[in-house]
Every structure is written in structure tokens, then in C-alpha cells.
Amino acid sequence: DVKVTQSSRYLVKRTGEKVFLECVQDMDHENMFWYRQDPGLGLRLIYFSYDVKMKEKGDIPEGYSVSREKKERFSLILESASTNQTSMYLCASRASWGGGAYEQYFGPGTRLTVT
Amino acid sequence: LAKTTQPISMDSYEGQEVNITCSHNNIATNDYITWYQQFPSQGPRFIIQGYKTKVTNEVASLFIPADRKSSTLSLPRVSLSDTAVYYCLVGDIYNNNDMRFGAGTRLTVKP
Numbered sequence: 106d107v108k109v110t111q112s113s114r115y116l117v118k119r120t121g122e123k124v125f126l127e128c129v130q131d132m133d134h135e136n137m138f139w140y141r142q143d144p145g146l147g148l149r150l151i152y153f154s155y156d157v158k159m160k161e162k163g164d165i166p167e168g169y170s171v172s173r174e175k176k177e178r179f180s181l182i183l184e185s186a187s188t189n190q191t192s193m194y195l196c197a198s199r200a201s202w203g204g205g206a207y208e209q210y211f212g213p214g215t216r217l218t219v220t
Numbered sequence: 221l222a223k224t225t226q227p228i229s230m231d232s233y234e235g236q237e238v239n240i241t242c243s244h245n246n247i248a249t250n251d252y253i254t255w256y257q258q259f260p261s262q263g264p265r266f267i268i269q270g271y272k273t274k275v276t277n278e279v280a281s282l283f284i285p286a287d288r289k290s291s292t293l294s295l296p297r298v299s300l301s302d303t304a305v306y307y308c309l310v311g312d313i314y315n316n317n318d319m320r321f322g323a324g325t326r327l328t329v330k331p
Contacts, residue, residue: 109263136316147307148264148321155316164320195263199316207254207313211263 108132109212111196117218124183126215128196135201137179138209139163139171142193154179155201186219193217224308224322231328238295240325242308245289251318253284253291254309258324264307268293295327303329 112127130137136155140148140163150163152171160171168190172180179198183190193216197209225243232238244253252271256264268275270282270291281294295302305326311319 138316140321145323147323150320153316161317197263201314207252207269208266209256209264211265213261214263 109196109198109210111194111212111215113215114213115216115218117220118183118186119220120187122183122186122219124186124217124219126181126183126194126196126217128179128181128198128212129177130179130198130210131177132198132200132210133176134198134210135176136199137173138197138199139169139179139181140195140197141165141190142195142214148195151181186217188219191217191219224310224320226306226308226322226325228323229326229328231330232298233330234299235297238298238302238327238329240293240295240306240308240327241290242293242310242322243290244308244310247288247310248312250312251288251310252313253282253288254313254319255280255282255293256307256309256321258305258307264321267306269313298327298329300329300331303327 109130138153139151142148154160154173170182193214195214196212199209254269255267258264268280268282275282283292305324307324
């Protein structure tokens, strides 16, 4: 089974702190994604990556950056956390080829609270 | 990007068939329709995907009319464990920049 893991299930940070959210997948997938999920808004795409060191902005990249130094790992960075970044953060991965390429596999999520 | 519209919430009872419809009037030729299910405290998981007509797997069916401007996810004989949020996505499945989740439909199954 594909497994996508996220470094923390719950995280509490203070305003202005630099926050790192880590995501690791074990299926050698080329594509990785970061979403945030808020009530009534569904999942919104922050950034995605289709290869090592490659990244593309999604719909809401402001206040975030990402890093993909290794194929299996995709990090989301909040340079200076703010209270409006309190949210559930979900990581996903997807293959580029083959019959399962259309399916995104999600991690369990990190609930981040910024106080 | 194809915009999707689905009901915010639905209620059902155990044993009933549930149909959740998603509208996507500006669907493009290369777009597929994909449905995900999300339980509380978990990430979404893939349920079913289709391009046209009908697709069925072990958990659901997906009905897509000829004009493809809408689609209906059908869950047969739901149980309490089917209580979840269901998301409809429309887009080019191989284009990362083209797939967007909507707000989802919260399905509550009652005993």
C-alpha cells in the first residue's frame, strides 16, 4: 500500500515563528502536493512539485514556500506564521505514469494552530 | 479550470441508496471526473473515476450523461460508516495544474 506520512498530527506555534511541515511518501511518486483545508472551503492547493527541486504555485501560495530536495520528501515552510494560517494541512502524492496515475494519495494531515 | 458545484450537505438513513450530484458546466474534452471520500481526521481517499457513461466498482457507481455537464455518485445501501465528506473533482488527470477540489458534500447517515 502507498503510504504518505506527515511529521506531526498536531502542531501549535506562535505568531512569527518559522514552521516546517514534512511529508514523506514511499511509492516513488513524481508528483507531490500541499493543500490546506478549511471549513466550507474544501481543499485548496498551496504548492505542488512534479520532480526533485521543481515546484509550482497553486492557488494560495502567499506566505508559504516549499522544498523538494529528495524525491520522497516534500516540505512546506511557513516563513513567519500568522494566525490566518491556522488550518489543516494535507500532503498528497501521485504517480506520473501507469494506470494509477490519476489517483492522489493523502497523508493524515497536520492540524496547525498559530497563536 | 472546471468549476464544480455540489450540495453542501445531505442526510440519509442506513440501507438507502444515496446519490450525490456534481455540476460542471464548463467541463473540457480532456477532463475526467473523480470522486474522493474523507473521514474525520483523515486525508481524502479515491473512490471512483470516469469519463463518460457509467463506471462501477466495489464501493460506488458513477453516472455521467452524454453532455458530461454533471455527474452523480451513487452509494448503494449506505451504512453509518459511510458518513463522510465527498468531493467531486473535474480536470485533466495528468495535469497537476488542472485539478481542484471543491467544497465537498457532507453526507450524514442516520440509523
